[in-house]
Amino acid sequence: MPSNFQIKGIREGLLVSLGEGTWPELQETLxxxxxxxxxxxxxxxxxxxxxxxxxxxxxxxSLRDRLSDQGIxxxxxxSNSPTTEQNAQMLGLATRLSTPKPExxxxxxxxxxxxxxxxxxxxxxxxxxxKLSSKGHVIVIGDVNPGAEIIASxxxxxxxxxxxxxxxGAEGDxxxxxxxxxxxxxxxRIADKIAIPPQRKGKSQxxxxxxxxxxxxxxxxxxxxx
Amino acid sequence: xxxxxxxSSGKGGVGKTTTTANLAVALAQNNQKVVxxxxxxxxxxxxxxxxxxxxxxYDLVDIVEGRCRMRQAMIRDKRLPELFLIPAAQTRDKSxxxxxxxxxxxxxxxxxxDWILIDSPAGIERGFxxxxxxxxxxxxxxxxxxxxxxxADRVIGLVEAEEKGPAKLIINRINPxxxxxxxxxxxxxxxxxxxxxxxxxxxxxxxxxxxxxRGQPVSLDGKTRAGQAFQNxxxxxxGETIPFLDLEARDGFFGRLTRFxxxxxx
Numbered sequence: 001m002p003s004n005f006q007i008k009g010i011r012e013g014l015l016v017s018l019g020e021g022t023w024p025e026l027q028e029t030l031x032x033x034x035x036x037x038x039x040x041x042x043x044x045x046x047x048x049x050x051x052x053x054x055x056x057x058x059x060x061x062s063l064r065d066r067l068s069d070q071g072i073x074x075x076x077x078x079s080n081s082p083t084t085e086q087n088a089q090m091l092g093l094a095t096r097l098s099t100p101k102p103e104x105x106x107x108x109x110x111x112x113x114x115x116x117x118x119x120x121x122x123x124x125x126x127x128x129x130x131k132l133s134s135k136g137h138v139i140v141i142g143d144v145n146p147g148a149e150i151i152a153s154x155x156x157x158x159x160x161x162x163x164x165x166x167x168x169g170a171e172g173d174x175x176x177x178x179x180x181x182x183x184x185x186x187x188x189r190i191a192d193k194i195a196i197p198p199q200r201k202g203k204s205q206x207x208x209x210x211x212x213x214x215x216x217x218x219x220x221x222x223x224x225x226x
Numbered sequence: 227x228x229x230x231x232x233x234s235s236g237k238g239g240v241g242k243t244t245t246t247a248n249l250a251v252a253l254a255q256n257n258q259k260v261v262x263x264x265x266x267x268x269x270x271x272x273x274x275x276x277x278x279x280x281x282x283x284y285d286l287v288d289i290v291e292g293r294c295r296m297r298q299a300m301i302r303d304k305r306l307p308e309l310f311l312i313p314a315a316q317t318r319d320k321s322x323x324x325x326x327x328x329x330x331x332x333x334x335x336x337x338x339x340d341w342i343l344i345d346s347p348a349g350i351e352r353g354f355x356x357x358x359x360x361x362x363x364x365x366x367x368x369x370x371x372x373x374x375x376x377x378a379d380r381v382i383g384l385v386e387a388e389e390k391g392p393a394k395l396i397i398n399r400i401n402p403x404x405x406x407x408x409x410x411x412x413x414x415x416x417x418x419x420x421x422x423x424x425x426x427x428x429x430x431x432x433x434x435x436x437x438x439x440r441g442q443p444v445s446l447d448g449k450t451r452a453g454q455a456f457q458n459x460x461x462x463x464x465g466e467t468i469p470f471l472d473l474e475a476r477d478g479f480f481g482r483l484t485r486f487x488x489x490x491x492x
Contacts (some may be wrong), residue, residue, distance in 0.1 A: 076326075089292070096326035125421060127383030128376050145379050145419060163419070 005029055012075070012097060013045025023053060027063060034070055047076035047097060050084065057087040064091070118154060126150070126164065133170075146186055152176070158183075161204075165189075174211050183207040183218055190216050228363035230332050230342045231463070232265075234385075235367045236377030238348030241398040241428075244438055245367050245456070246345040247275040248445040252460030254309035255445070258340040261300065261310040263331075265357040266347040267322055270314035277441020278303065278311050287315035290327045296334060305446065310339075320352040325359035332360035341463075350384060358385065364393040365425065370400050370411040379420055394425045396459060401430040402473040426459035428452050429473050 004019025018026040030048075034041045046067065055077075064074045076094035079085050085095045118136030126132065126140060128147025137154035148164035150156055153171045155178065162180035167189040169176030174191045182204040188195045190209065195216035206221040233246045243266075250262040264272035267287065273279045284299035289312070303309040315322065328344075335342050346357035358364065364385045368378035378395070385393045397413050404410035413427050431452035437444045444453035445460070451471065458468045 094324045094326045096329065127386075128380040129383055143419075143421070147376055147380060 005033065007033070010047065010097065012047060014041075015047045015049060015078075015097070017049040018051065018053075020051065023055065023059060026050070026053070030063075031066070034067075034072070038070075042071050044072050046072055046074050047078060047094075048074060049078040052080050053084065054081050055079070055084045055087060057091055060088060060091055060093065064093075125160070128164075144180075144185075155179075177208055177210045179206065179208040179221065181206050183209060188216055227465070228463075229336055229340070230344065230360050230362045232344040232346055232357045232361035232364045233367060234346035234354060234357060234364055234381055235348065235374070236350060236381040237368075237374045240367050240369045240374050241434075242348070242367050243272050243275050243345050244434060244443075245365075245396060245398065245428075246272060246343050247438075247443045248453070248456035249460050249463070250276070250309055250311075250341075250343050251306065251443045252445040252457045253341050253343075253463070254303070254306040255457070256460060256464060257308065258464070259308045259338070260341045260343065261312060261335055261339050262343040262345060263312045264314035264345050265328075265353055266345060267314045267353065268316065268319040269347065270316050272345045273301075273311060273313045274441060275438045275443065276303065276311055278313075279441070282313045285313045285315040286331075287318050287322045289331065290323050296331075320347065320356065323356050325355050328356045329360045350381065354381075354384075358388060358390060361390050364390050365396060366393045366420075366422070367396045367398050368416065368420075369398055370405070370413070370416055372411070375411065375416055375419060382420060382422055392422050395420060395422050396426040396428065397424065398428045399430045400427055400473065405473075424470075425462050426455060427470055427473065428455040428459075429471070 004017065006017040006019070008015045016030065018030065060077060067074050074093065076097065077084070077088035078095065078097070079088065088095050120134050120136065120138055122132065122138065122140045123142060125142040126144045126148040128145055131149045132138060133151045135153050137156070138150055138152040139157045141159045143160040144150065144158055144162045144164040144166070146163045150164070151167045151170045153169065153173065155176045156166050156168045158180035160180070161182040162185050164185060165187045166178050166185055168178045169191040172191050176190055178188060178190065184200055184204065185197060188197060188209055190211050193211055193216050197218065207218045208221050209216055209218040233242050235242050246262055250260050254260045262272060263286065264270050273282060278301050281301050284294040286299065288294045289296055289299050299312055300310045301313065303311065332342055344357045344361065347353035366378050366381055368374045382391070382393045385391045397416055400413065401410055405412045413424065417424055429451050431444070431450055433450040434444050434452045444450050445456040448454055448457050455471055458471065461468050
């Protein structure tokens, strides 16, 4: 069996490197792997690295059809040979991964996620569309913009403006709190209580929200009053 | 220095195409070699705004699919010989081009141009990914409206996630009268939320609509306020430090008088 067969998870799906060998050999190896791990491959989005091999469009096309019979979609063909690249393009296959360096494709958001005692620390602004779920507490140093969502089993502390949606005590902890330098969320949930804060008039100030008398209440944070 | 600049917004109708056309014109007027690429396959209109619609023979998809050479699809603007357009296909859709096609295309254009401006389609799907892939810099256009700002925020987040950030911001269609009355978000409100570098504020100006319809971008003639604003943005892109137009100052009696005396005055 040919050596150097490799499967790697990339942002766009799976990157399969076939290694050295002749085309029929390599193709068979690939199909064997697919049959062995049927569930793993099912529905996969696959990019194929064929190395130096020169392939014709028909060969690629038939492979693509065989793969699609297995529920696998071949979207890219990576090759060192310009001829193969050209043929792949004729079939409408991509010939480069959109990220030039595959090792970078494991998507690291530059969040400084520090796991400590059941808490995550996020040092950036959470923008619209960003969703953060955590089993513990969440601390954000930055703003939480409208459209962003934080769901935490514990409490949520925002060192910045809270404009998005926060659900603290998501697993039912009624003692969870939410506090922010400027507490103006779109919606605030603690445990199973939902609150829509009123439009604030006047200057913003740090506030802490918690459950009191069965409803979410926000009080301004004043260290002098205990 | 960035070369490939993608103009995006998330929301539609905020002025991406107008901005792309005007920046391209303004850069070309500063003796820069500019090519703009319409990324909105299936709903092209950069060609219309630039007034080059009738000269389209080949388009972006033709290049990508190898039906023509790059040069054949590039339309040279007769008014500004340093300005080129690569139009989008109208009969296909976004999936006709892949992000890697766009990277390859721009790599081929880089040696010959000072600026490659890509007009991104609205949305955050394939077309947006295509436009984003080759970018060195992303300019996000927004209006002073809550919905547009929300979408801009999402796009800025996506740009950051793709490691293309931080995006730059243009606030388009600000209306000083409404802002003064407190009926419109002002640029500080928008900036406070988005927290990215502002590179231009473009006032609401009916000349923009008139000139877009004629295919003559406002910045061709820098006498209008919007045209002036776009020219300033172009010079900021080129690294100059230009103060922002003082929109508020013209709202007093004296300002209105000067505007009256110089119709369409800057």
